[in-house]
Amino acid sequence: MTKLTDTQTLILTRASARPGNLALPLPEGLRGAAAKMAIGRMTKLGFIEEVEANLRRNEPLWRETGDGYGTTLIATEAGLDAIGIDPVVAKTMAALRDAKPEVIAAAQRPGTKQAQLIAMLQEQEGATIAEIAEATSWQHHSIRGAISGSLKKKLGLTVTSEKLAERGRVYRLAGHVGATIR
Structure with missing residues (x-):
């Protein structure tokens, strides 16, 4: 089994x-040669496929092929399987895009500590x-890093915090209060 990088x-x-x-x-910041290298490797592994872009639906272009045509990139079933997502589940979830897509994707991988963290914050x-820390066995600095790095920067989620007299500083996902995805 191929070990994926964080970017992949x-x-x-x-x-x-x-x-x-x-x-x-x-992802923001992945451009030029670095993007070509990452996508080239993922294509070689069969995780990403280059397909004709549907310009009527304003699909983003990976590259132009001439005469007003271009290609886009899609994740293959092998790619979804590599991150532990059943392709059938991914197709079903595609119809439920009212919630933030990254939260749904993370929740599709039950049992991961990131999914557990998101669920707790929801x-x-x-x-x-x-x-x-008690639920995940993570160190306090690792939790703060996951909140600021994985959730805020990588997934673009808004995490709020407030200091309560009885509990101390409490963290929540903004806009997802009580909307737990299981």
């Missing part, structure tokens, strides 16, 4: 949350660093 995992996870498993747009009462 992010591309496939985002693709699984988009209609038609579109892999574009790529609860109405939110979660403290100590509660998350």
Whole structure:
């Protein structure tokens, strides 16, 4: 089994949350030679496929092929399987895009600590660093890093916090209070 980089995992996870498993747009900051290298490797592994773009639906272009035609990138069933997402589940979830797509994609991988963290932050009462540490066995600095790095920067989620007299600092996903995805 091929070990995926963080970038490859992010591309496939985002693709699984988009209609038609579109892999574009790529993560912010991934451009030029680095983008070509990442996509080239994923194509070689069979995780990404280059297909004709439907310009009527304004699908993003990977490259132009001339005469007003171009190609886009989609995640293949092998790509979805590589990140632990059943392709049938991904197709079913494509119809449920009212919630933030990245949250749905992360929730599709039950049992991961990131999915557990997201679920805890989606609860109405939110979660403290100590509660998350107890549930995940992560160190406090790792939790803060996951919130600021994985959730805020990579997935683009808004995490709020407030200090409560009885519990201390409580973290929640903004806009997802009480909307737990299971």
